[in-house]
């Protein structure tokens with residue numbers, strides 16, 4: 674099932690997208706249950722938004738061995754967490770804004786894990802029951818500021834630095850998905866979620882022993898090797914097997 678959130682007739686809706694590119698509206702957010710409404714919309718006639726509204730976004734640093742190597746850092750022994758504000762969220766088709774404070778702003782293609790049921794101190798075995806589904810995430814990073822600052826709130830926290838979407842795919846095994854990032858059509862990152870040091874179930878378990886995860890919260894599970902900068906006018910695509918493509922334009926303010 675593909676869960677979308679979208680604007681139509683000046684209203685925000687949740688819906689389910691079918692394989693004919695038709696959306697059936699939902700009466701309420703899809704976390705407790707999927708309760709269909711009466712309205713239907715063709716995908717081509719709506720504006721997709723980020724597919725949920727997280728109360729918080731958790732990033733995972735250095736979760737692919739090859740990416741840890743390219744940064745010259747040791748792979749961590751436990752998941753390395755950082756937080757992003759909800760104001761950084763944008764949806765598919767929205768614009769990533771370059772920042773005057775940074776001279777190098779990178780894409781990081783990642784598998785996003787979307788929480789469905791509250792998760793407080795859960796086991797790894799229980800984690801699947803608390804995950805609603807998966808999405809494409811671009812963990813946009815001001816690389817120079819990440820190196821300069823003692824922690825990453827600024828480098829990861831600018832408005833527009835947390836694009837995710839285009840939808841939440843609920844029927845997918847996250848264990849072996851191809852993940853790629855394209856910049857202006859050129860393939861820059863290519864890996865598989867098999868290469869994750871800590872898999873999504875371990876991450877949800879681990880984070881839930883630090884902070885309660887709420888429905889709609891998103892964990893960005895880390896990026897593989899191949900990070901690089903974006904420029905004004907670029908088009909960046911995070912493509913994940915079985916989910917789809919998150920595409921955003923890049924522009925200065």
Ligand code: MG
Pocket residue numbers: 732733734781783812893895896
């Ligand atoms: Mg990242």
